[in-house]
Amino acid sequence: MTMLSDRKSLRVRLGGSAGYPVVFGNLDLLPSTLREVGLRVGRCVVVTDRNVADPYGIRVDKAFQGDGWEPLVLTLPAGETTKTPQHLHAVYEAALKWGIDRRTPVIALGGGVIGDLAGFAAATLLRGLPLVQVPTSLLAQVDASIGGKTGINHEVGKNLVGAFHQPELVYTDPDTLATLPPREWISGTAELIKHALISDRRLFEQVQQELPQFARRQTSVVHDFVFRSAAVKVDIVSRDVKEKNVRAYLNFGHTFGHALEKASGYGTITHGEAVAIGMRAALYLSRRFSTKLEHARAEALVRQIPVPPIPADLAIGELMRAMQSDKKAEAGRLNFVLLRKIGEPYVTSDVALTDVEAAWRHALMPV
Ligand SMILES: NC(=O)c1ccc[n+]([C@@H]2O[C@H](COP(=O)([O-])OP(=O)(O)OC[C@H]3O[C@@H](n4cnc5c(N)ncnc54)[C@H](O)[C@@H]3O)[C@@H](O)[C@H]2O)c1
Numbered sequence: 001m002t003m004l005s006d007r008k009s010l011r012v013r014l015g016g017s018a019g020y021p022v023v024f025g026n027l028d029l030l031p032s033t034l035r036e037v038g039l040r041v042g043r044c045v046v047v048t049d050r051n052v053a054d055p056y057g058i059r060v061d062k063a064f065q066g067d068g069w070e071p072l073v074l075t076l077p078a079g080e081t082t083k084t085p086q087h088l089h090a091v092y093e094a095a096l097k098w099g100i101d102r103r104t105p106v107i108a109l110g111g112g113v114i115g116d117l118a119g120f121a122a123a124t125l126l127r128g129l130p131l132v133q134v135p136t137s138l139l140a141q142v143d144a145s146i147g148g149k150t151g152i153n154h155e156v157g158k159n160l161v162g163a164f165h166q167p168e169l170v171y172t173d174p175d176t177l178a179t180l181p182p183r184e185w186i187s188g189t190a191e192l193i194k195h196a197l198i199s200d201r202r203l204f205e206q207v208q209q210e211l212p213q214f215a216r217r218q219t220s221v222v223h224d225f226v227f228r229s230a231a232v233k234v235d236i237v238s239r240d241v242k243e244k245n246v247r248a249y250l251n252f253g254h255t256f257g258h259a260l261e262k263a264s265g266y267g268t269i270t271h272g273e274a275v276a277i278g279m280r281a282a283l284y285l286s287r288r289f290s291t292k293l294e295h296a297r298a299e300a301l302v303r304q305i306p307v308p309p310i311p312a313d314l315a316i317g318e319l320m321r322a323m324q325s326d327k328k329a330e331a332g333r334l335n336f337v338l339l340r341k342i343g344e345p346y347v348t349s350d351v352a353l354t355d356v357e358a359a360w361r362h363a364l365m366p367v
Pocket of ligand 1: 050052079114137140143146147176179180187
């Protein structure tokens, strides 16, 4: 059997504690890896969605049973509308009625929606159950599964109810990305490019060179990019466990992106597509304040992320209002993550509203 130490892995550090591993491996080895990180073999609750259950549900169920576990597989509808109190409640009901105790692990098998929802269920059931993130979307593999943020949406806004609940393990099989629909692939690519822009120049150059192979899902490139991009997130969250400082860099493009998602109506464009457009705006502002940024190169890479047409009647004023109501706007001041140069992000709130409007106009231009 392959041991944890033989496999490709990263480690999230949590202050003084050992933290948790992010292990890259075949889905079939998930149950044995749970044992290796010290989880008790017995009952476990697997939360997934319909699109992920179709290709992987039976396989995961069988793998657990074959390794001596007793899995309860809960399959929810797919999509952002699942991140609601109603679906959370359904997980509570099923798990509590089936019979769990404080050592029963919750396995989040799916994209960021399942990761956030199952993560929050794990955070709150019996005041906290062990959580294992098994991300299957590109966005979740490089971003959402790492860092311990969990939660659901409220009708007032996205992600407004939640908790920090760190997983015991993140288990990533990049081969599961083979079944990911093209639009979701693009959405994850936006976060991956964001990581390249905020981390280091070498990763940026590699992404720039090998993006076509990645887009064709060439196995070796996919494995390499997922690992290196996840490593950026691991590094940042290890330096800032509770989102007090450098973790803000991960919001590059997001102040604009969230506003666009909100103003265009959630579900019209994906989170990643909104971030792709948001990064164009953030790069525009970055150029205004720094002469060291190679703007044309960075913008060219970001413009390679295909985005759907933006509704023509979406007014800049509407986008500005949506920005002001973002929960991250502290005391009415908007914080922007900008780049001094590639790999050198910083946070500022010192941006004139006229510049923000100009950034929107630039970002929404088709070419
Ligand atoms: N917790 C965090 O730190 C964090 C960070 C970023 C985003 N998020 C959250 O993540 C969510 C977005 O994540 P997402 O883009 O993964 O969305 P998602 O979970 O809705 O997944 C996207 C779609 O792909 C499908 N899918 C996932 N894996 C698949 C596979 N291997 N094969 C076939 N279909 C597959 C899903 O069923 C869904 O339809 C948002 O709710 C966002 O708020 C959380």
